[in-house]
Amino acid sequence: MKMTFPIIVIGGLIVFFAVVTVAVFVPGLIWNPEETTIAHPYTDQQARGREQFYSNGCNYCHTQYVREEDTGMGPVSQGGNYVYDDPMILGSERTGPDLSYIGRKRSETWEIDHLKDPRQYSPMSIMPSFEFLSDSELSDIAAYLFALGDRVAGERMILPPEQYAYESDPIEYPLVTVTQSDQGWQTWTDAGLQDGKEIYVDRCLTCHGCSGNGLGSYAQSLIITPADFKQEPFRSMPDDQWFWHVSEGVQGSVMPPWKDELTTEDRWKVIRYIQQIFARPSMRDPAEGDPSGDYADLTNPVELTVATLDEGKHIFTRECMVCHGDAGTGHGPYGDFLQPSPPDFSDGSYGTLQDPSYTDADYFWRISEGLPWSAMPVWKLRYSEEDRWKLVHYIRVIFTHTEERPDPPPQGQDFAFPEVYQAQALPDTVSFERGRVTFLQNCAHCHGLAGDGQGWDGQYLDPQPADFRQMAGMPMSQDAQAEHLAKVTFGIQDTAMPSWGEWLPEDARWEAIDYLMSAFMTGMPVTESVYGSGEIAANFVTLSEDNWTGEGHVIDTDRGAQVYATYCATCHGDGGQGDGPGTQGSASQGPAPYPADLPEAYIFWRVWDGVPSAIMPPFQWALPETDIWDVTVYLQNMVASPGSSTPTASQTPAATPVPDATATPTGGAQ
Incomplete structure (x- = not known):
């Protein structure tokens, strides 16, 4: 047949309509997928919202389908999800997030406010404002979005994709017969946990830290803080989640896909170590025996x-x-x-x-x-x-103290601080209040809260921690400032005074020095009660012992006496008169005696927040709430019974400084 122009046109049209019929009409005629639980008939309002969504071009930027490679967007979309959609609004591209499973993830009010002003919730959004729509039209769109997908609130971690779903630890713990007390190493290695620990130290330690809290030596260098395995959701995270994240890494972070470097068995071993030691720990006797x-x-x-x-x-x-x-x-x-x-x-x-x-x-x-x-x-x-x-x-x-102390170096050959430190001085940005917290967390347990060298952890040290009261009246010269920075940064040789330059940022070191000099050289005396007119901060005024005990907590005044003896008596004295041993010769003098009418909410507030511009620290950074309640009730009883006294530190076991999950008390400068 001769290829004339009419034949070419007619032939082309036949091919075109054949392709359209096969690709468009035939699938529509034969498409009858099994309805899924995602599919649902639309109410009249939802149907109107769907029409508004489509007519306003929302589908240009927001898709409504999830592919296998779309990690974290939800289950892969199935044909049965769309049986009530005619036509289907699958969208064209993902300029904005996919909306397949957006239902119940945000409230309808949120959706309406977001449509009116997208940058209110996402400052970098390029989504246009739809404030020109009527209130009813906005409500219709919100109702449509609220019903999309599985309609499950997203208050949990992203679920793993299909290839990792339902995985569980395949390594079985070996069964052993109890025969001797030094089975620690044998059972530990047989369980693969030493292998897991070595992998963790080799690959994970610098980010997640040796205590598994996400604060390793490299963690501060990262935009996203590494996972803290001691907290939720890791404490209750199922095995498939662990295996997925270790294998594929975490998008948006530097957590690498370890499937490229570690075998399946090695990944399970390091997961097992993290679970056993950090996420789900239980006390076991190391039973390590002797070196061999x-x-x-x-x-x-x-x-x-x-x-x-x-x-x-x-x-x-x-x-x-x-x-x-x-x-x-x-x-x-x-x-x-x-x-x-x-x-x-x-x-x-x-x-x-x-x-x-x-x-x-x-x-x-x-x-x-x-x-x-x-x-x-x-x-x-x-x-x-x-x-x-x-x-x-x-x-x-x-x-x-089981090895002889070395001989000091010859005179003139002792350690010299770098010359650059001799020119340093307190920066203008230092804060007495921040320095007070730094001192409490890092220094007080050796040097004492009164700076008298009588901290609760440092009494056994040799030489003893420094008594800062001896600096009372000394000038805060630039040379003194530089000397303190060098000592705090490098430590003091032949003592336990840490080299804080290895751990504390320089601004924190300066603020601790500012507090030390202000509190113990020039002094910050508070010789009159700050209770004044009886006002209490609004966020503490409703505190009550009844509420605390009503939630199942127990007040232990014996523990309160121990806490008082360890943290308070050095300044406030045994009877609360402000004549504690740490105040003798102190530039900050002694605190005012306790007034007789202190309510428990005020006592709790001051123990929790401290006293502004005074050496009384905010103990929220060093004591758990239960200890603060115990000492609060103990103090209230003391105030109500003048002449009563607390056991001294030598009479009462020292309170063990066990912080809560938010507190971070540490060591102390000598």
Whole structure:
């Protein structure tokens, strides 16, 4: 047949209509998918809203279909989702978010306000305002959106995609027969947990931290703080979620897809370690036994010098202090909820200088390999043998006192601070109030809240923490400021005074120095009660003991007496008269005596928030709420019964500074 123009046109039209028939009309005639639970008939209002959605061009930017690769948008869309849609509004592109499952995720009022002013909720949005629509039209669109998808509120983590859904830990724990007490290592390694710990230390530690709270040494460098495994949703997160996130990483963060580097078994091992030690911990006896193999009978080959101790201190401050505390008493800022808790090096179990219970090998082995059934990292993966031996020297000399202190360096050869520090001075941005919190969290437990060197953690240290009262009346010269910055930054050689430059930002160091100089050199006396006219801050005025106990809490005044003896008596005195031993010779003098009419809400407020422009700190940053209630009721009883007194610190066991989940008390400057 000769290809004439009419034949070409007619032939083209036949092909065109054939394609349209096959691609458009035939599917519509034969399409009869099984209805899903997502599909639903529209009410009259929802149908009007759907028409408004379409006629205003919302589908140009918002799709309503989820593909297999669309992680986090919900289940993959099925044909049966659209049986009531004619025509289907699948959309054209995703300039805005997909709306397949938007129902119930936001209120109808939110949707209306967002349509009127999108930038009210998303400042960078390019969505136009639909304020020109009538109230009824806006309500119709909101009703349509409110009913889209599975209509489940999104108050949970993103569910894993199909290939990870319903996965569970495939590694079975081996069954063992109880035969001896030192089974810790055997059961730990048989369960694959040592392998998991080593993977964690090697791949995860720098971001998530050795206590699993997302505050590793690299965490501050990241836009998104790494996950805190001790909190929800991780404490109750199912296995498939764990495996998905470890395997694929987390979009929008630097969490990498570990499926590219770790085998399936290794991923499950590190997940198991994180779950057992951080997310779902329970107390187990490490039962580690004695050093064996290559660690048996080792002795420290590194010469003990003041410089060696200083190098060990820097490592301890940088890596160990967060759990063990800078005074070595196990009160580190990030040690909360670890099972078992970090040890207290001052408890006497390590022996004496003449009769040590632990050998060099004991310390080196534990530092190198960690402990079974604990979060103690495998530091051989991060530090050289020489560095680990320096840590052994530091712990034995400074904390357990089981090794002779080294000879001081010759006169003139002691440590000199870098010359640049000699020209430093307090910046204009320092804040006394922020410095007071920094001092409370990092210094008071050694130096004492009164600055008298009688903190609750530092009394066993040798040499003793510095008594800042001796600085009373000294000028706050620029040379003094520079000297304090250098001491706080580098620590003081041959003492437990930390090298805070390894941990605290410079502005925090300056603010602690500003507080120290203001409180203990020039003084911040408050010799009259600030109760004044009896006013209480609005956010505390409704506090009551009945509400607290009504929620199932218990008031323990014996515990309140312990808290008072540890944190309050040094300034307020045994009877609340402001004549505590820490006030003797203090530039800030003693606090005013307690008035007889203090209500419990006022007492709680001042313990919680502190007293402005005074050395009375805000204990919300150091004590859990239960301790503050206990000491509040104890104090109210004291005020109501003049002449009563509290046991002194020597009569009553010291209150253990166990912070709540939001508090971060740490070590102290010497």
